[in-house]
Amino acid sequence: MNLSALLRQRFDAGRPVRVALIGAGKFGSMFLAQVPTIAGLEVAMIVDLNPDRAREACRTVGWDEARIASMRFSTDGTEACTADDVEVVIEATGNPEAGIKHALAAIEAGKHIVMVNVEADVLAGPLLAEKARERGIVYSMAYGDQPALVSEMVDWARAAGFTVAAAGKGTKYLPAYHAVTPDGVWTHYGLTPEQAKAAGMNPQMFNSFLDGTKSAIEMAAIANACDLDVPEDGLLFPPCGVDDLAHILRPRAIGGQLGHDGMVEVVSSLERDGRPVFRDLRWGVYVVLKAPNDYAAACFKQYGLPTDSTGRYAAMYKPFHLIGLELSISVLSAALRGEPTGSCRTWRGDAVAVAKRNLKAGESLDGEGGYTVYGRLAPAARSKAQRMLPIGIAHGVRLTRDVAAGSVVTEDDVDLDPNRLAVRIRREMCDRYSGRDDQAAPHVQR
Template identity: 35%
Template sequence: MSDRLARLTAFADDIGRPVRICLVGAGQMGSGLAAQLGRMPGLELAAVVDINADRAAAALGLAGRDSVHVGAAGAPAALAAGRPVALDDPKAVAELDIDVVVEATGVPLVGAAVAHNSLLAGQDVVMLNVETDVTVGVYLDDLARSAGQVYTIADGDEPVCGKELVDLAHEMAFDVVCAGKGKNNPFRPSAVAGELQDEADRKHMNPKMLASFVDGSKTMIEMAALSNATGLPVDTVGMHGVTSEVDGLASTLIPAADGGVLSEAGRVDYAFGPAPGVFVVVTHQDETVRQEMSYLGMGAGPYFTLYRPFHLASLEAPRTIITTVLDRRPVLRPAGWHAEVVATAKHDIPAGTTLQGIGGDHVRGVTYRADQATEFLPLGLAENGVVQTDIGAGDPLPRSAVDVPASVISTLRSLQEMRA
């Protein structure tokens, strides 16, 4: 047993019970996490919330839980008696005696409400929902800090893995030239869920989630989160997205003055080729150190690539719960607002259209520098918005052209912008 697991077990012994986890969203990511939690000493999957209560109960079964109580009525008493709870309404989460809420729906409207209510209820929040974070993460982080709670993105997602490499580079006194991820699926900006149903079924995925990968939105969201966490801006609208294997990154994602594509060093970007890992291109001011890097097989220099060839998504998320409980700190938080993901038309959108959200038929995400995106609609606010004027294919949606209905996420976004 690792030292951290031993500490976690001791912590559970001290409080007289396992740390209680509530999972919101029992899709592919949530199910993988549920199976992991059933095998983690000191942690207990106590509740699962999903739009389908049967799927919530099935996720509890993956964690080895039985005698499941279904429904919000009587749920607090069932939990107190040691029974796991399956719910179909996320509003009930804040009423439960839960230590950590893991949000895994990928839906900004849901994620914002769950995170906000949970933090106010004294529950820590671990986000597998980066879509929410790039929309209202600064507000949620501020709220958590003021309430003495933890708000964090989960280990295993590219933003956290990328941030770890950035931190490693800085701790070795390297200059970070570019941090990013490899994109490992086709890029079809106009892709919609309906045309991906068969592939989604084979992969046991929600077709809208798969569409968000294929249309590029997920990559844009993840790199915006990395930008906000590190302070490294994107270099251009939508980033460069070069095609390169790992060995070529150190000659491609570098400043144009040295033969690369970047306007200058210190940027976030992505590449087709080095997938599914994350990378950081670095250099060092000292010639002796550069020579040592070459000796160690890291290339000819002066630029070098640090590469992590995997990220294990929800399977790594329990590590974040351990850090949250034992160390009371986030593993990744938006340290500032450096990048925005803008809703961009997949095709011509006529006035009067009610927009579908991420992975839907109407819009995809494109990453901008935050200061260049103030007049455009954030992707996380697009769902259910009503378009007031015709929008051309490929155009960013102006905020003034969309009537965004009142919701928790639109309110939190307004509060976040008021504090900026």
């Protein structure tokens, strides 16, 4: 709770925290909007494939022309990772391959890295985080994004002596969404294609939020950062409002919907018939706590926590997340405290590619949010044993045989280039990690 005071000391000493931002999309733009009001935090460089678009993003968020004119813009992310005047690198491209490349460059250069790029983190995070720790630098989730917020809540719960029964987020979900393609995405957001285009909204990216891919990726990231289990056959997406979190997200043996304590799950803001859930958590995050004793359970009730019928399970939640508007918390935590706001510690969950329709040999996959596959959460050990294809490398790869709709695509179904960076790093990670429980970072209880 002293980041602002620590930053003030740096500001007074004339040593601002200097950052390079790679990727000036929505997340990056929201971060840029806050920078002028944070004394002691400066952006040294902005990297984007289209520098003119990045300049326009700066104008959109309120930067004056003098600030824009003094900014260094580049198209080379590696340049940002190796610049002498950069202390922290923010990777916000959303491209798994680019994210791995930039993370490795930043680690090699001894720069702290904040990975907005959850796609890259889930593809190879255990290995990237290990390489960063070996170099004595911070590899961090991005505060404001849901995985970092959930990781904070889990850490708080464990530090307070509670068992974490469940943790996750809310989203808008129906089973039919798994088959939605970019052509049909905007009706689900209440927009016309023309309105979305005018707003600069990417249909494939927004479709990944809808078809379950983003949820799979984010829950894998949380499982890997918090040492939590994932459902054997993918997320359940139970309809659930905030008042019922402790009732629904507890073990099936006592009336809930989870296999056991210590799991990730996403709750839906829609009932299965499409009706809205009462007091939904569409934009928020949660943690379900289990009281260690009768006294603590009594305190849950005395202090107003929503509990299940036994009184032993209680829920805490945060109804909103502000993504890039909160990103400075990660940057300052890395630079001033040497601490991540959540970081991959083990390999428990994976996000794998599942066919949206019957796919034919010779077709090319188009990755998350596209026309061919969506991402499903899977246990890491199972993913490795069955050679499931990670969604992060399911883009631009050709099928060598047919895959039926609803089936997981495996590495044996596609023609993978072994020299491709993402493939090489992923395989190096798989060689080092098995997905077993005994690889988790130690803590008191799960």
